[in-house]
Amino acid sequence: MSFIQANGYPIYCNELAYAALNEYLASNKYSSIFIIVDTHSNEFCLPNFLSNLATETTIEIVEFDSGESSKNIETCVEIWKVLTELGADRKSLIINVGGGVVTDLGGFVASTFKRGIDFINVPTTLLAMVDASVGGKNGVDLGHLKNQIGVINVPKIVLIDTSYLETLPQNEMRSGLAEMLKHGLIYDKKYWEKFLDLNLIDFADFDDLILKSIEIKNNIVLKDPTENGIRKALNFGHTLGHAIEGYFLESETKTTLLHGEAIAAGMILEAHVSMAKNLISSDEYFQIKSGIKNIFDDIIFEENDLSPILDLLIHDKKNEYGSIQFVLLDGIGNIKINQTVENELIENAFKDYKS
Structure with a gap:
């Protein structure tokens, strides 16, 4: 696995992923980095991700509860408040590390905060890798209606690291x-x-x-x-x-x-x-x-x-x-x-x- 050019952004796979990410961060001077995770990806995926991250930029972790039931505007509001309290600005970067709920919601949060800030997706489930990684769809559910609120807006980079699949249940x-x-x-x-x-x-x-x-x-x-x-x-x-x-x-x-x-x-x-x-x-x-x-x-x-x-x-x-x-x-x-x-x-x- 290596590299795919998607519509407006690159997808880097496995051995190329973290080198490409660190090179991108070195070339783009972000004021701060906010990593959005859910409880599962925070525990099982974030340690590996952070161990491969090389940057001097200030990093904050923002966590929400795992599961489709969190994919709603209320969760977004809480994250927007956290970003505001922690001083996120137009030159901040969001990195979404998790499954489809994390990348869908995190991409929507980034696309709407201060009328849009840059984000990167790191899908950690098979579903997110083969589906949410491509296409730029971001959004949340409206009650039990799937993906009713959202935007199409592409990330700067998508990183595919298939070692995260080892953390998944069958x-x-x-x-x-x-x-x-x-x-x-x-x-x-x-x-x-x-x-x-x-x-x-x-x-x-x-x-x-x-x-x-x-x-x-x-x-x-x-x-x-x-x-x-x-x-x-x-x-x-x-x-x-x-x-x-x-x-x-x-x-x-x-x-x-x-x-x-x-x-x-x-x-x-x-x-x-x-x-x-x-x-x-x-x-x-x-x-x-x-x-x-x-x-x-x-x-x-x-x-x-x-x-x-x-x-x-x-x-x-x-x-x-x-x-x-x-x-x-x-x-x-x-x-x-x-x-x-x-x-x-x-x-x-x-x-x-x-x-």
Whole structure:
């Protein structure tokens, strides 16, 4: 792994990462550095990061509670207050060290504090490396509505250090795999097929799979940075997946899902809709369903869950002119964007998911 040029910023990987960071800091005279972490990345990742950091600039650590439930404007307000109290100015730098919640929220905090200050992202989860590292999306949830408040604003640098993956529990690694599977389904059939039997993957080469996933997302974003066209492909599995994730987050009787767990279910459901619209074959659908279910546990949906999940679709940020917009597969490795889907097809997809 080495270097990828994203839209307006470089992504440095593994052996190049910290040398590039320290060279950047030496060339840019920041008044202070604020490292934003959550409780998990503070404990398990920050010591390694600080040991590789070489700068004379004053450093402050800002921590918030781990988890999607912290990804809200209230957390941002608390961080803005801390930055103000500690004297952050327009020449301060924020470095976000953590998973997708940290980089999404930290990027939003930086992009809005004093009308915007520089930030660097250091994703420490597989999900954040292959998804949040590319594209410049920053933001927070509005209640149980995912990513409703935010901006597109790119970091100065992204650093990928795959040694941080050793700090992750198995379910967090699986969560990241969901986005890698998505990249294959929407862009590269051969890449998708590499994950059909995890026993055949040589995890000594897993860094190359991560790099490939980052490259796929980057290739899409470079063509459409502001998501007016082909970048919408990256939303496959997310229309229903985000609704499921938000519903389980808000419900007092459900166990909160990891992002990748919800997206995995969303991809199966939206693949079923693709089949119902004759965009993929039944054999392709079965391969997708069985391939994903071999990695992810089934989510238990009760009869009374479907209606509130469908209600959440109304608030999906991808909707246009009051119409719910889906990304559907047009054969494995290809997509159709801006597709409308009848509720009956969604209901049938849920029925098949449970079978």
